Amino acid sequence: xxxxxxxxxxxxxxxxxxxxxxxxxxxxxxxxxxxxxxxxxxxxxxxxxxxxxxxxxxxxxxxxxxxxxxxxxxxxxxxxxxxxx
Amino acid sequence: xxxxxxxxxxxxxxxxxxxxxxxxxxxxxxxxxxxxxxxxxxxxxxxxxxxxxxxxxxxxxxxxxxxxxxxxxxxxxxxxxxxxxxxxxxxxxxxxxxxxxxxxxxxxxxxxxxxxxxxxxx
Numbered sequence: 367x368x369x370x371x372x373x374x375x376x377x378x379x380x381x382x383x384x385x386x387x388x389x390x391x392x393x394x395x396x397x398x399x400x401x402x403x404x405x406x407x408x409x410x411x412x413x414x415x416x417x418x419x420x421x422x423x424x425x426x427x428x429x430x431x432x433x434x435x436x437x438x439x440x441x442x443x444x445x446x447x448x449x450x451x
Numbered sequence: 452x453x454x455x456x457x458x459x460x461x462x463x464x465x466x467x468x469x470x471x472x473x474x475x476x477x478x479x480x481x482x483x484x485x486x487x488x489x490x491x492x493x494x495x496x497x498x499x500x501x502x503x504x505x506x507x508x509x510x511x512x513x514x515x516x517x518x519x520x521x522x523x524x525x526x527x528x529x530x531x532x533x534x535x536x537x538x539x540x541x542x543x544x545x546x547x548x549x550x551x552x553x554x555x556x557x558x559x560x561x562x563x564x565x566x567x568x569x570x571x572x573x
Contacts, residue, residue, distance in 0.1 A: 368562060368565050368566060368569060371569055372565075372569045374496075374499060375499070375500055375503055375569065377496075378496050381496040381499065381500075382496075404481070408478060408481065411474050411478070412478070415471065415474070415475075418471070449489075
């Protein structure tokens with residue numbers, strides 16, 4: 367990721383190269399994978415922050431929390447897929 | 452108070468806080484970048500380069516990179532102390548765990564230095 371940032375900022379050609387690489391299906395798939403993992407991690411992280419405030423710490427609260435996290439993550443991941451493709 | 456030599460800080464509570472704070476910084480940075488990309492569909496080099504030449508963006512990016520180092524370190528440390536244990540590996544657990552943490556630490560420092568070079572080396 368740092369390598370891509372470095373290349374994209376280096377020059378006009380570098381930026382064009384990065385854009386060209388990003389069109390390949392494999393690159394898109396890798397980025398979609400990374401983004402999905404990050405989105406899930408973000409949503410689950412937010413849930414942890416919520417739980418830090420004491421909300422959703424019971425067994426039932428935990429279960430519903432998990433379901434919400436999975437539902438929200440799936441939606442975001444599908445959206446990310448649409449956006450990338 | 453239980454203190455452990457290889458953890459990030461003075462106490463577990465300090466780590467706990469550091470991880471939360473770094474997580475919020477990272478979430479803010481990620482959402483900002485995502486928003487920026489969404490609102491600039493066909494991004495030109497000038498826009499992209501322009502964004503990163505603003506000092507506030509450089510500082511924000513560096514802050515995110517530091518937060519990433521902290522967040523990753525506390526996370527990986529937690530994982531390593533949970534799983535790379537004598538129960539799991541046996542005799543060599545401590546050295547394996549120490550090596551694992553050293554590698555993580557070096558990687559994070561290297562990324563940080565690389566990030567500074569990218570942001571200020573344009």
